[in-house]
Amino acid sequence: MIKVRNLVKAFGTRVVLRNISFDIAPGEFITLLGVNGAGKTTLMSMVATLSKPTAGTIFIGDMDTREHAAYIRRYIGLVSHKTLLYDDLSGEQNLRFYARMYDVQNPSERIEKVLREVGLWGRQKDPVRTYSRGMQQRLAIARAILHNPPILLLDEPDTGLDQGATSMLGELLAAVGTAERTVLMTTHNLERGLSLGQRVLMLSDGKIAVDAPRDEVSVAELSRFYRQ
Amino acid sequence: MPQNLSSSISSDSVIAHRPPQFSYLRKVGAIAGKDIAAELRTKEMMSAMFVFSLLVIFIFNFAFDLRTDNANTLAPGVLWVAIAFAGMLGLGRSFITERDRGSLEGLLLAPVDRSAIYFGKFLGNVLFISVVEVVILPLFIVFFNQPLDIIVPLSGVVVLGTIGFAGVGTLFSAMVIHTRARDVLLPIMLFPVVVPVLLSAVRLTAGILDKLPFEDVQNWLGLLVAFDLIFLAVSYMMFEYVVEE
Known part of the structure; x- marks a missing residue:
């Protein structure tokens, strides 16, 4: 599904990712860990086709993201700590806009379905600025799954959420990470990362320091990288 | 268009796998x-543009002590200063x-050529500036004692000038977003580039007010149309590189 080969990303003289390679199989839920500045968001951004690698390649299916970015984007949904929503529009208006951008068929039905899935049906006419942070993040998930993408990228989706909202978000993420959907999630919450992900990737010093099934790693072991 | 991706990533689950006809134009419209x-909800930008353009017309009208013999000399400049600076408020946002x-x-992230984003934004900017123009043109005619029959040719010039101004302004608006002093940088970058458009528009407006024969102003019209086309074409080609990281 996703193949990363010899990926390098540099900003000027600062090299963020150093020659990393890994594969993600269809339907896999991968947790990507690393300290701040480890390159998680940079990697996510390149997989999402928002930025280009300095060297190396990323394949989605067998398509190079450099050559077929516009085509690949319809297969990707992204949830980040930024909601990518318009505060002045209602939840429904936001989703209707994105439905048009992704050529979603029967948008009204689909919008109702995803809003019910994230528990926001009933508030769909309210401006997004009146939503709580947790509600906005649930709407961001609705936006990301609106076109039912087979690849879901979750970049620290629990940032800024309180305990209750984080718990609700975890349940929601577990629900959207079905067997048909490949998920790559970054988080600083090691327990949640291990509970949701089937496999763990740890970025350290621009390289992959750990690539293992979740059963083979522990929170204590992963915490060591955060203390270094 | 590549067809092998959908089969390799279980496309049955993908809702949007066959874009409808006119998908590009639909996204521009979206x-x-x-x-x-968003603007209809807040009315922040339009109200600022509207008030600013009115103030320019008012202030220049009184500041220049306009009389019948000098009104036609100054009026075109006043009109285009009002349009350009009010338009700048919209473009800046x-x-x-x-x-x-x-x-x-x-x-x-949307699965569309980047140029659709440019044209969508450009279209919105042209509409916002046009709404302001619809209001200030009648006021301009009243304040500067112009005959009503100039409204049709003047509207044509205003539309052409707006296209050129918004065309390059939309591109520059995207260019400055990664800079810190973007609010200051946009007018500093935009106005020198857009001089040919403003100059042509002012000359054409003066020609209309002075009721000059078409032959006397057709070169300015040609220049304005040419710069509109050049600016739109260059913006179309450059936009993808401008919004790269």
Whole structure:
């Protein structure tokens, strides 16, 4: 599904990712860990086709993201700590806009379905600025799954959420990470990362320091990288 | 278009695998429509543009002590100063608000050629500036004692001038979003580049007010149309590189 080969990303003289390679199989839920500045968001951004690698390649299916970015984007949904929503529009208006951008068929039905899935049906006419942070993040998930993408990228989706909202978000993420959907999630919450992900990737010093099934790693072991 | 991706990533689950006809134009319309819907909710930008353009017309009208013998000399400049500076307020917010609110990535993630984003934003900007113009043109005619029959040719010049101004302004608005002094940088970058458009528009407006024969102003009309086309073509080609990281 996703193949990363010899990926390098540099900003000027600062090299963020150093020659990393890994594969993600269809339907896999991968947790990507690393300290701040480890390159998680940079990697996510390149997989999402928002930025280009300095060297190396990323394949989605067998398509190079450099050559077929516009085509690949319809297969990707992204949830980040930024909601990518318009505060002045209602939840429904936001989703209707994105439905048009992704050529979603029967948008009204689909919008109702995803809003019910994230528990926001009933508030769909309210401006997004009146939503709580947790509600906005649930709407961001609705936006990301609106076109039912087979690849879901979750970049620290629990940032800024309180305990209750984080718990609700975890349940929601577990629900959207079905067997048909490949998920790559970054988080600083090691327990949640291990509970949701089937496999763990740890970025350290621009390289992959750990690539293992979740059963083979522990929170204590992963915490060591955060203390270094 | 590549066809092998969908089969390799279980496309049955993908809702949007066959874009409808006119998908590109629909997305251009969606982006413009989204900006209009947001503006209708807040009315922040339009009210600022409207008030600013009115103030310019008022202030220049009194400051220049306009009389019948000098009105036609100064009026074209006053009109285009009002349009350009009010338009700048709108252009300044076009991409900056997307960036500040964190929604720009959402646009860039959409499965569409980047140029559709440019044209959607351009269309929205032209509409916003045009709404202001619809209000200030009649006021301009009243304040500067112009005959009503100039409204049709003047509207044509205003439309052409607006296209050129918004065309390059939309591109520059996207260019400055990654800079710190973007509010200051946009007018500093834009006005020198857009001089040919403003100059042509002012000359054409003066020609209309002075009732000059078409032959006397056709070169300015040609220049204005040419710069409109050049600016739109260059913006279309450059936009993808401008919004790269």
